[in-house]
Amino acid sequence: MNNQDVLMDCALTLFSQRGYDAVGVQEIVETAGVTKPTLYHYFDSKRGLLDALLRREASQLLAAIKKASIYEGNLVLTLEKTCKAYFAFASQHTNFYQMHLSMYFSPPKSEANLAIRPYGKEQFKILSSLFIQAAEDHGNLRGRHDRYAAGFLGSINAMIGLYLNNKFELSDEVVFNTVHQFMHGIFS
Amino acid sequence: MNNQDVLMDCALTLFSQRGYDAVGVQEIVETAGVTKPTLYHYFDSKRGLLDALLRREASQLLAAIKKASIYEGNLVLTLEKTCKAYFAFASQHTNFYQMHLSMYFSPPKSEANLAIRPYGKEQFKILSSLFIQAAEDHGNLRGRHDRYAAGFLGSINAMIGLYLNNKFELSDEVVFNTVHQFMHGIFS
DNA sequence: ACTTTATTATACCGAACGGTATAATGGGTT
DNA sequence: AACCCATTATACCGTTCGGTATAATAAAGT
Numbered sequence: 001m002n003n004q005d006v007l008m009d010c011a012l013t014l015f016s017q018r019g020y021d022a023v024g025v026q027e028i029v030e031t032a033g034v035t036k037p038t039l040y041h042y043f044d045s046k047r048g049l050l051d052a053l054l055r056r057e058a059s060q061l062l063a064a065i066k067k068a069s070i071y072e073g074n075l076v077l078t079l080e081k082t083c084k085a086y087f088a089f090a091s092q093h094t095n096f097y098q099m100h101l102s103m104y105f106s107p108p109k110s111e112a113n114l115a116i117r118p119y120g121k122e123q124f125k126i127l128s129s130l131f132i133q134a135a136e137d138h139g140n141l142r143g144r145h146d147r148y149a150a151g152f153l154g155s156i157n158a159m160i161g162l163y164l165n166n167k168f169e170l171s172d173e174v175v176f177n178t179v180h181q182f183m184h185g186i187f188s
Numbered sequence: 189m190n191n192q193d194v195l196m197d198c199a200l201t202l203f204s205q206r207g208y209d210a211v212g213v214q215e216i217v218e219t220a221g222v223t224k225p226t227l228y229h230y231f232d233s234k235r236g237l238l239d240a241l242l243r244r245e246a247s248q249l250l251a252a253i254k255k256a257s258i259y260e261g262n263l264v265l266t267l268e269k270t271c272k273a274y275f276a277f278a279s280q281h282t283n284f285y286q287m288h289l290s291m292y293f294s295p296p297k298s299e300a301n302l303a304i305r306p307y308g309k310e311q312f313k314i315l316s317s318l319f320i321q322a323a324e325d326h327g328n329l330r331g332r333h334d335r336y337a338a339g340f341l342g343s344i345n346a347m348i349g350l351y352l353n354n355k356f357e358l359s360d361e362v363v364f365n366t367v368h369q370f371m372h373g374i375f376s
Numbered sequence: 377a378c379t380t381t382a383t384t385a386t387a388c389c390g391a392a393c394g395g396t397a398t399a400a401t402g403g404g405t406t
Numbered sequence: 407a408a409c410c411c412a413t414t415a416t417a418c419c420g421t422t423c424g425g426t427a428t429a430a431t432a433a434a435g436t
Contacts, residue, residue, distance in 0.1 A: 019298045021209035025424060035385060046424065098295065105293035110207040146355060148374060150346040158342030167334060184373035186336060213394060223415060393422065
């Protein structure tokens with residue numbers, strides 16, 4: 001395993017637990033067992049390390065969501081696939097999803113938020129376009145794709161939040177419940 | 189206006205835009221037009237300033253939610269009142285709600301998260317108990333109060349997130365839609 | 377054996393960090 | 407006028423911040 005990946009892995013662990021600002025470069029390189037110039041050899045700056053980390057991880061998330069959210073006429077099925085993709089990714093990349101969440105909601109002018117914004121926009125676009133496509137078959141959805149995308153993602157992240165706090169597992173049952181509730185509400 | 193409040197207001201503005209870690213004590217006192225010892229006279233530390241700020245603002249939010257979420261037999265009505273209380277507070281305390289959101293999702297061992305955790309727990313307890321009470325009238329809700337609390341709060345915060353990004357206003361129509369969608373799904 | 381090239385270690389930079397010691401203020405009370 | 411006391415200003419503490427200059431090292435190619 002090369003030092004680039006070791007550095008990114010260590011940075012990911014530290015960032016996900018205490019945040020980008022609170023973790024110093026010194027601590028990262030000590031954890032990785034290398035020295036500072038090594039870090040600056042691979043990444044030009046602390047921010048460069050974060051960007052590389054996002055490129056490596058967030059692109060995987062986006063690819064998974066993009067693939068899962070292809071609409072083929074069955075909205076429930078597509079939402080379930082998408083929700084499942086989120087849950088699977090969050091389970092397999094727990095640290096990264098924690099960091100991703102914290103960056104997504106971080107203050108608008110913070111370094112972390114500026115770094116993740118493009119990926120957030122992209123994520124939102126993917127979900128929005130899903131609801132736009134679905135609105136062609138279900139006219140009563142029309143014109144609300146932004147709200148639906150935000151609401152659906154909010155529901156998913158609420159469940160992942162519970163998972164990250166060890167409240168429960170992200171089973172297929174939770175996938176079903178999340179989507180079913182989104183589609184039909186809590187009563188049915 | 190006394191310097192305590194001026195300091196808290198300035199800190200709030202700065203924290204909400206760039207985050208607790210990224211804002212130095214020096215910048216806070218300069219913005220407030222005072223000097224460092226003044227800050228340390230009123231608050232023992234930077235963290236003490238944050239705690240005082242949370243005491244002042246978050247307690248208002250909790251009080252508003254607590255009052256709005258009293259269940260009196262009509263779940264839809266109670267959820268609408270609660271949602272409206274969130275929206276009203278977020279509209280009137282934009283900066284604080286932005287900071288509150290970012291702290292709520294901040295890394296689990298970050299200073300910000302440790303500071304807001306008790307308020308987060310309390311908030312969650314208030315919403316949970318609402319669904320527990322409602323389950324006495326609606327048996328099919330039973331045993332899922334955690335998921336409902338998280339999901340409802342997630343939906344609310346998703347809308348407030350859109351509002352904070354200037355996507356739209358938090359009108360009564362959005363209150364109705366948010367609650368209605370939570371209760372009956374996106375189709376009806 | 378020699379050179380090249382990628383990678384690493386040591387030591388340091390100025391600036392900003394959170395926090396504090398000391399003493400000068402200035403307004404109200406007696 | 408004398409005093410008190412809350413509040414403030416100046417100047418500084420040691421530490422850590424992100425970042426870098428210089429050179430040693432080690433492996434690979436010729």
